[in-house]
Amino acid sequence: MDDDSPQSRWERRTEGPLAVALLLFLGSYAVHVLADGLPPEWKDFCLTVLFGTWGLFAVDYAVRWRLSGQRLRFVRTHLVDTVVLVLPLLRPVRIVKLYDAVLRRRGQPRLSLHARVITYATLSVSLLGFAGSLAVYQVEHTAPHATILTFGDSLWWACATLSTVGYGDVTPVTPRGRIIAVGLMACGVALLGAVTGSFSSWLIQVFSTERGKRPPGN
Amino acid sequence: MDDDSPQSRWERRTEGPLAVALLLFLGSYAVHVLADGLPPEWKDFCLTVLFGTWGLFAVDYAVRWRLSGQRLRFVRTHLVDTVVLVLPLLRPVRIVKLYDAVLRRRGQPRLSLHARVITYATLSVSLLGFAGSLAVYQVEHTAPHATILTFGDSLWWACATLSTVGYGDVTPVTPRGRIIAVGLMACGVALLGAVTGSFSSWLIQVFSTERGKRPPGN
Amino acid sequence: MDDDSPQSRWERRTEGPLAVALLLFLGSYAVHVLADGLPPEWKDFCLTVLFGTWGLFAVDYAVRWRLSGQRLRFVRTHLVDTVVLVLPLLRPVRIVKLYDAVLRRRGQPRLSLHARVITYATLSVSLLGFAGSLAVYQVEHTAPHATILTFGDSLWWACATLSTVGYGDVTPVTPRGRIIAVGLMACGVALLGAVTGSFSSWLIQVFSTERGKRPPGN
Amino acid sequence: MDDDSPQSRWERRTEGPLAVALLLFLGSYAVHVLADGLPPEWKDFCLTVLFGTWGLFAVDYAVRWRLSGQRLRFVRTHLVDTVVLVLPLLRPVRIVKLYDAVLRRRGQPRLSLHARVITYATLSVSLLGFAGSLAVYQVEHTAPHATILTFGDSLWWACATLSTVGYGDVTPVTPRGRIIAVGLMACGVALLGAVTGSFSSWLIQVFSTERGKRPPGN
Known part of the structure; x- marks a missing residue:
């Protein structure tokens, strides 16, 4: 995608x-979920922004489909794009592209591979955790026997889940809340994998550099 | 096993x-466990399918034993096969063979090593988690002081266990349920290891490729 | 230590x-802890075996100290040996030596490095988990407000701790029980590290082998 | 920083x-938090030591800023130093410099890379866990519905969090306590990453050494 084709220009x-x-999108969703006592016209405005931004995502998807010249195969070859169109709360996983673009534009020397992986994982997991907290709060806080009653509880629960600590003092009780929770668990396992993997490959790199400095006989 | 011997043909x-x-087997076991109000003739049909498929596994094991020309040593050299014959719910661990076979038959270029490991781990752990949920639900939901009362609870508990989050809002209380749980915990540790290991070796590969592109003096 | 010095012969x-x-030692400790209704003479016998085996450990330590020709420095250079002498329940960590000895004696081709690491980690962690369960059961089951009331509870808790799942349905409540628990948590983190590290280095090895098979131009 | 500039001399x-x-600093903070029945003059003395040591940190920061010859850029290029000045309880993360200095001064052969990483991670995480326990105890033990009532509870909770076990028998309930907890969770994930990464790279090193010993044809 480094060429000058219409797709990459777009x-x-x-x-x-x-x-x-x-x-x-995330901001208006947060206001929609958290602000209970909002006057109706503000609520409508929030929903308008919500659906308007989603419409932008759909337009972007449609244009890229058109430019690709592919038919139904596009849906399969761009599976991640399709999933984040249907479930826009998962869109933070695509942040890696934006992040690379920012680094390119500022002309900065690119960070080392390990720093980039950890930065991307942290950014992406933070936004996903925020979106997941909002969604869990929305479906849970009015459920009977719910333990997640405030948005603070929801954020606290999301942090405990993403780090795979899992205290269990507050947990989702509704089926929808639990499905979102399983998604956050998967993010937590992936985050652990990214942190551990970066550490491991960084150590191996340091080690081979230390070895390279010695005379070849050792 | 890439030769054309009778074993590999079989x-x-x-x-x-x-x-x-x-x-x-998994389907009929699920119906047997979950469908309480089933008429007796359907229950008998389920059990027939259950034992019929298990019989197929036994026949396959016997034929391969015969073809190998080994005596009792076969039991030791094919330990995994023996274990999944005795405990057929563990059979999903053998899915790696099937998965490779599907890829071979479709003539697809094989996925990268890391993608294959993660796909296999996810598939295998999902099926094992499903089988474990069924088994735990069967032994737990009628126990006194049980917290796993519905199959949804059991699935939720299995996800929290496999990701090593472990909320503890629902947990098995019977000895048999806890033994199954220990098996799922081991799967969870292995899953974490597979995800982390893949990530780590993928990063090391990317790093060595990036280094390879520079002139050798750097 | 591969030479024929008196130390290695010993x-x-x-x-x-x-x-x-x-x-x-572990067996008599288990009987001592678990068998409440034992007649007094049996209890005395158990304690005799317990202290007798501990005496053997002490004699072995003393002989090796003498053979080493070192003074107080021996305590520091053989720190692990000193710790497992004072806290014999930690002795399973030394199993790696025994395990290597068994493999050597049977003249078997040694297992691959990864299989050896995982086998050793599993063996050692199982014995440590068993010893930890016994110790926690001993100090907990009579404490006020205890949740670990049976040895089954204690084993279940140890498994949940070693896999870092940590349900929290049963947890130690006494200071001594919690100190033992912190030791088991450290074992759990080390077990995760061993499993993940083995997986990761195995994948890297497979990957470099696959690359080595291709012509060098690729 | 290996040169003889004023900065490195300082x-x-x-x-x-x-x-x-x-x-x-940590000691006087511990006395300040834990000793409730202290006479007022001792309390004042503790606070004096607390602010005095913090003043030393500030002076060190100011001198290094001056010596660097940088303006506001110093705050960004020494981000870790700035953070541990504002939140001195996080200062143990800088222990790596001290640790290296001790090894250099004693003229010891430096430990292997993996041993150094694990030692540093253990030291740093222990001090951070101690500081975190103190801070959580301070904000929690008087809160309504608190479960962390003694400093022992707080230490126990910190260990369960840092190992990502997370029993959830005692958990922070106040917003400030939970923010500190999220920091400890991040330390726990980093600790797991360090242990696993060290193990993994150590195994890879052992493996490549074993391969190097064989004749090159194998």
């Missing part, structure tokens, strides 16, 4: 607006 | 039927 | 008896 | 005093 130009749209 | 031909038998 | 000859002594 | 000379100041 992707470069839409990266910024789509990132703003993602933040708007 | 294994190639039985891969498909045995996979269907495994799905039938 | 170590080779005492490996077998010390392993038997370790099993006798 | 850092070498202040390493020892700053380590003593860190221990004094």
